[in-house]
Amino acid sequence: MSLANSLSLVLSPPHPAGKPFIYGGAAVAVVGGLILGPWLFWIGVAFTLFCLYFFRDPKRVPPQERDLVIAPADGKVVLVGPAIPPAELEMGDAPRWRVAIFLSVLDVHVNYSPVQGRISRIAYRHGTFIDASMEKASTENERNALRFDLPDGRQLACVQIAGLVARRIVCSVREGDQLLAGDRFGIIRFGSRTDVYLPEGVKPKVLVGQTMIGGETVLADLATSPVAAAFG
Known part of the structure; x- marks a missing residue:
């Protein structure tokens, strides 16, 4: 797989089912970080990045043959x-x-x-x-x-x-x-x-x-x- 294809796969937009997890992680990073300190901020950031990767929804091109x-x-x-x-x-x-x-x-x-x-x-x-x-x-x-x-x-x-x-x-x-x-x-x-x-x-x-x-x-x-x- 080429570098361009690899980056396209990793940076694909997330599936809608992952958005609650992504938004939740971002909220923990921002709100928790402001209240409890940088340790919770980085936990929230790490979880958000993981969810962005896990729920990626890349474009796929199926074969044209019907059978x-x-x-x-x-x-x-x-x-x-x-x-x-x-x-x-x-x-x-x-x-x-x-x-x-x-x-x-x-x-x-x-x-x-x-x-x-x-x-x-x-x-x-x-x-x-x-x-x-x-x-x-x-x-x-x-x-x-x-x-x-x-x-x-x-x-x-x-x-x-x-x-x-x-x-x-x-x-x-x-x-x-x-x-x-x-x-x-x-x-x-x-x-x-x-x-x-x-x-x-x-x-x-x-x-x-x-x-x-x-x-x-x-x-x-x-x-x-x-x-x-x-x-x-």
Whole structure:
């Protein structure tokens, strides 16, 4: 990544969900510093700068091809394999390919629509806050699951999962909304994971350990042959 691109990423304007934290940190720096001294001022400044970095919302350019599934978040792929979508999405109990992306506190935490489609169901579920990189985080952690209906009738799921530090999942879309691939649909505050359950017969093109750029990196090709996508 070039220096210009790196600076553009770091200096990106914040997501609206981060503004209360940014304003709060600034208030602590100014008011607390005036009343209690410079130590509180510097704590407020440090917290404000961290929030400006954490909640950055850079511009992303998704691929132009329509038959692609793109990464819904920045981060590292920690799981690739067959799994059953969350029961609350009512997508059946047949396993399909899942890609799990872990977001550290240093990653951009904005979530992007992985496909063009209609959101036919959104289901929130309370849960625990264990390390999001663990397998059982998919079933035990707090999560918000979205079901996408593709133009050809197939379905895809995208699940926002809270992590060890995260305590707030923000979803800015509603059931019935039509999204394009790369459209923003939410954010998870302070460490998390985002899982994608691909349409039946579609196999991912990524491997565990790869780094994803949300809204840009290709996860799968929707034109994949069901025979070629069989589990193996």
